[in-house]
Amino acid sequence: MTLLRTPAPTDATPAEPGRTRLRRRRGRADRKPRVALAVTALFFALLYLPIAVVVLFSFNTIKSLTVFDGFGLRWYRAFLHDEVLxxxxxxxxxxxxxxxxxxxxxxxxxxxxxxxxxxxxxxxxxxxxxxxxxxxxxxxxxxxxxxxxxxxxxxxxxxxxxxxxxxxxxxxxxxxxxxxxxxxxxxxxxxxxxxxxxxxxxxxxxxxxxxxxxxxxxxxxxxxxxxxxxxxxxxxxxxxxxxxxxxxxxxxxxxxxxxxxxxxxxxxxxxxxxxxxxxxxxxxxxxxxxxxxxxx
Amino acid sequence: MEATPATPAVRLDGVSKRYADSYAVRDVHLDIEAGEFFSLLGPSGCGKTTSLRMIGGFTDPTEGAVLLGGEDVTALPPNKRNVNTVFQSYALFDHLSIADNIAFGLKRKGVDKAEIRRRVGEMLELVQLSGQSRRKPGTLSGGQRQRVALARALVNRPAVLLLDEPLAALDLKLRRQMQVELKQIQREVGITFVFVTHDQDEALTMSDRVAVMNEGRVEQCGTPEDVYEHPASRFVASFMGTSNLMAGTYRDGAVLLDEGPALSVGHRDDVGEGTSVSVSVRPEKIWLSDFEPGMEVLRGVIRETVYSGPTTTYLIELAPGVTLSVLEQNTARARMEDRWIGGETVEFGWRPEHCLVLS
CATH class of the missing domain: 1.10.3720.10 (MetI-like)
Incomplete structure (x- = not known):
């Protein structure tokens, strides 16, 4: 109905047939799809690593953008005192x-x-x-x-x-x-x-x-x-x-x-x-x- | 609200509605009396809903005038007309509680709060929804929603209540129940009801008068008995139940069927010699035994026997291509072995006054 409505909960619906099918496929499902996992991991790494770096270094105690020295709120304080920003x-x-x-x-x-x-x-x-x-x-x-x-x-x-x-x-x-x-x-x-x-x-x-x-x-x-x-x-x-x-x-x-x-x-x-x-x-x-x- | 008997509650005076090059409603003249339960009946696309919308002010007539209680309201918008509508979809306000839905019209009019509360309470009682007033429409069943829509309209005490197929979305059992309830409510509040339906049973059981519409025109307007027993046209006869229409030519007090015998219909001044006409006899007016003198009695072959509890319907072939439906109470021939079966030749007949000639 609404643009951003989350999907309705569907927990109960496919229970029975789904379970039997899963059981039948147990052999194949047991092996982990390594390639798919690797691709997924790579995708999320590429997507979020740069952001993670930004977040991490925002808590850095020194000015370096390559060496992480320790957690601190120095740069947040600096931001709060930066009138232009x-x-x-x-x-x-x-x-x-x-x-x-x-x-x-x-x-x-x-x-x-x-x-x-x-x-x-x-x-x-x-x-x-x-x-x-x-x-x-x-x-x-x-x-x-x-x-x-x-x-x-x-x-x-x-x-x-x-x-x-x-x-x-x-x-x-x-x-x-x-x-x-x-x-x-x-x-x-x-x-x-x-x-x-x-x-x-x-x-x-x-x-x-x-x-x-x-x-x-x-x-x-x-x-x-x-x-x-x-x-x-x-x-x-x-x-x-x-x-x-x-x-x-x-x-x-x-x-x-x-x-x-x-x-x-x-x-x-x-x-x-x-x-x-x-x-x-x-x-x-x-x-x-x-x-x-x-x-x- | 009080209208003298001479002033109809609603008058459609030569009203037409034209879209591009076709008419939805064409030159309709109707007078609806105050306090009447009046039905507009017809198949879909016959113009009944358009007529209702023109009374409500949602559609402007191309020609003609709409009068409410003698006053010309053709140019007035819906909010300036003393009528209220129960919409086919109910059109409830989903973000408001039931009580706020019903109070909507009174709030618009600036009725004071205590009065609103009192009248909303009255309405909830009338439609048997007391105690549900805080619920939202989304949590109600179809029948309950229907009642809220009715209460929301009636609480304003309109001179005329317009109902656009309000029962169409309900299942058969609930529908029957609501038909009775609606009729009771109408009697209780004494407001003029204009009721649009395509269901001839509904129209016959509920209405004081019925206007049968077809292709934008009113074909006949009268009491349920009038339109059923004395249909003015072939369309009305066929739309109001099964009517056993047989085509033929009128000549000297009889109709010579295109296929089959000549039926004596008595002399008609209104039908010219040699004109093509249809003859109609209702299934329940055809007898299968104990004929009276003066009846038209014919012979035919039973083609089908349909047992349905209180009645049995026989399809009897009078001549090739002319099959009549005959409805009989299961009174005299109550046992299975007493009833006729396919292939048997039977005699059947009707009183001459039950044989209608339609041009």
Whole structure:
């Protein structure tokens, strides 16, 4: 039903036939599939080793990026005292929040509009909406920069926000459109039948039905925007810079272990967001007693 | 809500709905009296749901006017009309509890909280859901959901309640039970019900009056007895149960069947000499013995005997290609060996007034 809903528990279903088949294949299943295990291990090593190194060295007590001396919070402390980095973190959070709010608002409205509007114009708009998803981000980035330059707009945090919103609307719309299409149109009619105006029907009935998907979508957009680099790089002003751009600039003048600490914090934040996105639909589960929108 | 007997609760005045180049509803004139249980009956695509939606305000008529209690509401949106709808899908608000679902309309109207609580409680009692008020619709059975939808609409005390095939999703047993309950509730609250269904049994058992629709038009409007006993058209006759339609030509007080004998039907002023007509006799109006004087009595061959508990249905071939269905109570011929079997030739007959001529 919902975008990020975890698969329903299926523990009981295949029990009997599955077990007998397993027993019959015991001979083959007993030998461990060594090749497959090795490939899997290699895959995860390649995927997570660099990240593990970053996490490990963020706790290093010395400045070296090659020798691990011992655990300590030196670089976290250094990060907390690095005003420029803290500023950038704040800027990134601000950009992500604004971009999230803006794109979810506009994207939800667009999803509603595209599903309801069955004219040719509507389907054309639906296709155009997909273009940002397949356009290489660097093209979008350069194009946005040129547009702002051409309009004589000074690049700033504001221009990053506008670009990120523009870019993220497509994601929101693609995700929510199928949800909107799955809604029963009679439910909105029922609300109007019971005295609601069209807008009240959307606000009181349609949006609550979409809420789990909208929230999950918001978390996703927040994460996407927060660690976006390309678009931010082309559209940001000089000061303050978003965190990703700041880190990139910092690295050009030699890698500071502080970056490891920042990276580890970002990682922890991302894991938290993903967990949240997975958890949100459960809050609205059938048995869930949470009644976030009953209007009381 | 109070309408004088002269003012119908609902009037469809020459209403049509055209999509591109086809009509969903075509020139429908209907008067529905206050307090009536009125059914719109017809096959799918006959325009009955479109007609209902035009009364509710969800579909704008292309031509004609919709009047509620004498007032022209054609241009008013659904939220400005004093009617409420029970939707086919029930359309409950899944994020709200049952009590909040039912209270939705009253909250929109700004009724005060104590009053809302009282009326919601009343409704829950009426539909036998007291004690379930905090549950969410997702946890209810089909029959319970149906009741919530009904309560949510009725609590607003509309002048007219519109019901769009509300029983279609229920299994047969629950359906029968809800038919009785709905009728009782309607009697209790005294609200005009406009009920859309494709089930002729349902329409016959529940309605005060029925409008039989076909291809966007009302073919006949009358009491259940009217439309069943005196169908105005071949369509109505065939849609309302089994009707043994036989094609033939009318000539001088008789219909000469295309295949088979001439049937005496009495002189008809409304049917021209030599016109093609259909003759219809209901299965339960055909006798197999104890004929009375003046009856039309014919002979045919039993092709099939279908025993179904209280009744037996015989398929009797009158002539090649003309087979009549005959329904008999298992009263006189209660034992198996008394009933006819395939291949036997029997006499059967009907009273002349039960033989309908349809053009």
């Amino acid at each position: 803290i500023n950038s973190l704040g800027t990134s959070l601000k950009i992500s929040l604004v971009a999230m709010a803006g794109s979810v608002l506009l994207g939800t409205a667009l999803a509603l509009g595209l599903v309801r509007c069955r004219t040719r114009l509507g389907s054309v708009a639906g296709l155009i909406m997909l273009v940002p998803l397949i356009t290489p981000e660097i093209v979008t980035g350069v194009a946005s920069m040129l547009l702002f330059k051409g309009l004589g707009v000074t690049l700033s945090t504001g221009t990053v926000m506008i670009s990120e919103i523009t870019f993220s609307i497509s994601y929101v719309t693609v995700i929510l459109r199928s949800r909107v299409a799955a809604l029963n149109p009679e439910v909105e009619e029922a609300a109007m039948d019971l005295g609601a105006t069209r807008w009240q029907a959307v606000r009181l009935v349609t949006l609550p039905a979409l809420l789990p998907a909208v929230l999950a979508c918001s978390v996703l957009i927040f994460a996407l925007v927060f660690d976006d680099f390309v678009l931010a790089y082309f559209t940001t002003g000089v000061d303050p810079q978003p965190l990703s751009v700041r880190i990139y600039s910092a690295i050009r003048f030699g890698v500071q272990p502080t970056i490891n600490a920042v990276g580890t914090l970002m990682l922890a934040g991302s894991i938290g967001l993903i967990a949240l996105a997975l958890f949100i639909p459960r809050l609205f589960g059938r048995r869930g007693g949470l009644d976030l929108l009953s209007g009381k």
